[in-house]
Amino acid sequence: MLSRQTSFPSSIYRAKGLRSLLIANSGHPWLGVALPDVIKQLTCIRSLNLSGSSIEKIPKEVGKLIHLRHLNLEGCRELVSLPETMCDLCNLQSLDVSKCSSLYELPRSIVKLIKLRHLRINASCVAFMPKGIKRLTCLRTLDCFIMCGGGGENESKAANLRELKNLYHIGGSLKIKNLQRGGIEDAVEAQLKNKKRLLCLELNFCVNYEDDSLIEVLEPSLDLERLCIYNYGGIVLPNWMMALTRLQHLNLIGCVNLEVLPPLGRLPNLESLMLYESQVRRLDDEFVCIEEVENAKINEGEIARVTAFPKLKTLRIASLSKLEEWDGIERRVGEEDATTTSIFIIMPQLHELFILGCPLLRALPYYVLAAPLQELSVQYCPNLRKRYGKEEKGEDWHMISHIPKIETGGNPGVIFKTHPNMNKELFANENILGLRDPTRPFPTGQTGDAGVGLLKWRMQSADESMVPLTINCWPSVSGNETFVSIEYEASSLFDLRNVMISVPLPALREPPSVRQIDGEWR
Numbered sequence: 001m002l003s004r005q006t007s008f009p010s011s012i013y014r015a016k017g018l019r020s021l022l023i024a025n026s027g028h029p030w031l032g033v034a035l036p037d038v039i040k041q042l043t044c045i046r047s048l049n050l051s052g053s054s055i056e057k058i059p060k061e062v063g064k065l066i067h068l069r070h071l072n073l074e075g076c077r078e079l080v081s082l083p084e085t086m087c088d089l090c091n092l093q094s095l096d097v098s099k100c101s102s103l104y105e106l107p108r109s110i111v112k113l114i115k116l117r118h119l120r121i122n123a124s125c126v127a128f129m130p131k132g133i134k135r136l137t138c139l140r141t142l143d144c145f146i147m148c149g150g151g152g153e154n155e156s157k158a159a160n161l162r163e164l165k166n167l168y169h170i171g172g173s174l175k176i177k178n179l180q181r182g183g184i185e186d187a188v189e190a191q192l193k194n195k196k197r198l199l200c201l202e203l204n205f206c207v208n209y210e211d212d213s214l215i216e217v218l219e220p221s222l223d224l225e226r227l228c229i230y231n232y233g234g235i236v237l238p239n240w241m242m243a244l245t246r247l248q249h250l251n252l253i254g255c256v257n258l259e260v261l262p263p264l265g266r267l268p269n270l271e272s273l274m275l276y277e278s279q280v281r282r283l284d285d286e287f288v289c290i291e292e293v294e295n296a297k298i299n300e301g302e303i304a305r306v307t308a309f310p311k312l313k314t315l316r317i318a319s320l321s322k323l324e325e326w327d328g329i330e331r332r333v334g335e336e337d338a339t340t341t342s343i344f345i346i347m348p349q350l351h352e353l354f355i356l357g358c359p360l361l362r363a364l365p366y367y368v369l370a371a372p373l374q375e376l377s378v379q380y381c382p383n384l385r386k387r388y389g390k391e392e393k394g395e396d397w398h399m400i401s402h403i404p405k406i407e408t409g410g411n412p413g414v415i416f417k418t419h420p421n422m423n424k425e426l427f428a429n430e431n432i433l434g435l436r437d438p439t440r441p442f443p444t445g446q447t448g449d450a451g452v453g454l455l456k457w458r459m460q461s462a463d464e465s466m467v468p469l470t471i472n473c474w475p476s477v478s479g480n481e482t483f484v485s486i487e488y489e490a491s492s493l494f495d496l497r498n499v500m501i502s503v504p505l506p507a508l509r510e511p512p513s514v515r516q517i518d519g520e521w522r
Contacts, residue, residue: 012038012042013037013038013041013042015042016041016042016043016044017044018042018044018045019044019045019046019047020045020046020047020048020049021038021042021045021047021048021049022047022049023049023050023053031050031053031054031055035055035058035059036059036061039059039061039062039064039065040061040064043064043065043066043067044067045065045067045068046067046068046069046070047068047069047070047072048065048068048070048071048072049070049072050072050073050076051072051073051074051075051076051096052074052075052076053076054076054078055073055076055078055079056078056079056080057079057080057081057082057083058073058079058081058082058083058086059083060083060084060085061085062083062085062086062089063083063085063086063087063088063089064088065089066088066089066090066091067091068089068091068092069091069092069093069094070092070093070094071089071092071094071095071096072094072096073095073096073097073100074096074097074098074099074100074120075098075099075100076097076100076103077099077100077101077102078102079097079100079102079103080102080103080104081103081105081107082097082103082106082107082110083107084107084108084109085109086107086109086110086113087107087109087110087112087113089113090113090115091115092113092115092116093115093116093117093118094116094117094118094119094120094141095110095113095116095118095119095120096118096120097120097121097124097126098120098121098122098123098124098143099122099123099124100124100125101123101124101125102125103124103125103126104125104126104127105126105127105128105130105154106121106126106129106130107130108130108131108132108157110130110133111130111131111132111133111135111136112135113136114135114136114137114138115138116136116138116139117138117139117140117141118139118140118141119136119139119141119142119143120141120143120144121143121144121146122143122144122175126144126146127146127148127149127154128146128147128148128149128154128157128158128159129145129146129147129148129158129159129163130157130158130159131156131157131158131159131163132159132163133159133163133167134159134163134164134165134166134167135166136167137166137167137168137169138169139167139169139170140169140170140171140172140197141170141171141172142167142170142174143172143173143174143175144174144175144176144177145161145164145174145175145176145177146177146178147160147161147176147177147178147179147180147183148178149178149180149206160183160186161176161183161186161187161189161190162185162186162187162189162190163190164190164191164192164195165189165190165191167195168194168195169197170195170197170198171195171197171198171199172197172198172199172200173198173199173200173201173202173226174195174198174200174201174202175201175202175204176201176202176203176204176218177204178204178205178206179203179204179205179206179214179218180205180206183214184213184214184217187214187217187218188217190218192218192219192220192221193219193220193221194221195220195221196221196223197223198220198221198223198224199223199224199225199226200224200225200226200227200228201220201224201226201227201228202227202228202229202230203215203218203227203228203229203230203232204230204231205229205230205231205232205233206231212234212235212236212238215229215232215234215237215238216238216239216240218238219238219240220240220244222243222244222245222246223246224244224246224247225246225247225248225249226247226248226249226250227241227244227247227249227250227251228250228251228253229251229252229253229255230253230254230255231253231254231255231256232252232254232255232258233255233256233257234255234257234258235257235258235259235260235279236258236259236260236262237252237258237260237261237262241262242262242263242266242267244267245267245268245269246269247267247269247270248269248270248271248272248311249270249271249272249273250264250267250270250272250273250274251273251274251276252274252275252276252278253274253276253277254276254277255277255278256277256278256279257278257279258278258279258280259278259279259280259281260280260286261275261280261283261286261287262286263286263287263288263289264287264288264289264309265287265288265289265308265309265346266289266308267309268310268311269311270309270311270312271311271312271313271314272312272313272314272315272316273309273312273314273315273316274316274317274318275316275317275318275320276316276317276318276319277318277319277320278320279322280320280322280323281322281323281324281325282323282324282325282326282327283323283325283326283327283365284325284327285327288308288309288346288367289306289308305343305345306343306344306345307345307346307348308344308345308346308347309346309347309350310345310348310349311349312347312349312350313349313350313351313352314350314351314352314353314354315347315350315352315353315354316354316356317354317355317356317358318354318355318356318357318358319356319357319358320357320358320361321357321358321359321360322360323358323360323361324360324361324362325361325362326361326363326364326365326368327365344367346367347367347368347371348371348372349371349372350368350371350372350373351371351372351373351374351375352373352374352375353368353371353373353375353376353377354375354377354379355377355378355379355381355384356377356379356380356381357379357380357381358380358381358384359380359381359382359383360383361381361383361384362383362384362387363383363384363387363396364384364388369399369400373400373403374403374404374405375403375404375405375406376400376403376405376406376407377406377407377408378407378408378409379407379408379409384408385408385409388400388408389408390406390408391408
């Protein structure tokens with residue numbers, strides 16, 4: 001392992017039989033110059049770890065490392081390309097280019113690495129999967145499959161979804177990005193349902209894609225434990241969702257046209273649920289699957305016992321701007337027949353409830369207030385704040401006062417603004433502010449209303465004390481240079497941890513120079 005050095009130690013060249021080389025996470029200025037010689041001299045290397053380094057390209061000499069089995073380039077944010085000579089790495093088993101935010105394309109020759117078992121590209125800027133990826137039948141890990149969006153010159157080089165069919169052994173987590181119109185037949189051929197080792201699946205649709213038929217044919221295996229759906233434009237969720245009896249985590253994010261939720265309370269192992277940005281107006285009996293019981297036939301003298309969301313521990317509801325009602329149980333099975341009885345138990349293990357940006361929601365149902373909550377956060381929900389807030393002397397404060405940790409805040413005048421090209425998935429998962437579509441040109445040289453910022457993630461309020469953070473990021477062109485300005489303001493002192501602003505740069509430009517900064521630039 002090499003830590004920070006002023007130059008590459010020449011003694012390493014004498015270690016001809018060296019099997020593993022780890023160059024620690026730092027910006028070695030000599031690395032790009034020394035690496036070709038390192039590769040020429042140390043041909044027995046089995047494992048090469050350059051993660052987090054400042055290297056811009058991998059030299060073509062890497063193809064001579066015929067014994068190389070593991071190549072880790074995670075977090076090499078200045079890496080712009082991989083050489084086609086990588087096809088000579090006949091024994092390579094794992095390749096990690098995740099978080100390589102300047103890498104837009106994998107080499108075509110990667111499809112010749114038939115011994116490759118693990119390919120990680122998540123959080124990179126790779127725009128599409130190379131055609132022929134189906135040849136990598138030994139793959140056990142493929143964390144992301146990117147569809148080529150918008151056609152263009154890349155379309156002829158890109159794999160389609162049906163190439164997943166031959167990747168029988170992939171397991172763990174898989175993201176499928178840029179799902180869009182016209183891919184239904186390919187999606188059917190992908191046969192996700194047969195991939196029994198897949199435990200986590202993320203389906204990321206192109207914004208405003210409204211066809212329900214595509215999501216219906218993306219049915220995963222019944223063994224799935226985690227499902228995330230981003231930017232789905234349909235008004236209802238797929239029928240297969242309720243068959244996922246092993247599902248533990250469900251995130252529905254940016255499904256802006258979604259109006260109706262299925263009876264999610266019927267999922268027996270669901271532990272966490274996130275609902276973010278939809279048109280849902282009401283969470284009612286159907287949501288907790290009670291309506292199904294009410295419609296069922298119950299014999300005289302029988303007791304109907306129903307437990308909805310039996311294992312749910314964490315519930316997050318955010319930016320449901322039209323949500324008005326969250327109902328309790330208003331009707332009972334057998335109300336008109338005293339000889340039958342119904343017992344309803346709802347969310348008996350709910351420990352955490354977070355509600356953000358639901359301005360119309362008026363009240364919480366009784367079963368939530370009766371749950372063993374350990375933490376309740378209600379932010380930017382003026383009606384709930386008025387009703388349950390301690391400082392507002394809310395009439396129902398006593399119903400939540402027993403909860404150990406309570407937060408009720410948020411100015412009712414606060415407005416959340418997000419640039420349409422903001423990658424909400426990246427921010428939700430990794431606290432990275434980046435572009436959803438890096439191939440779009442910068443909105444520079446524009447005037448008037450068209451001159452929007454590249455990224456805007458801000459909160460506005462008449463009461464500035466309620467605004468914790470404002471971040472603006474935008475480019476401007478001057479001659480042959482592009483200046484990207486990033487500014488932030490905080491209303492009070494607080495810690496920012498693990499927050500990154502990722503700004504893709506135009507092609508064929510020099511590395512960025514950083515001016516007038518406070519804090520640390522890495």
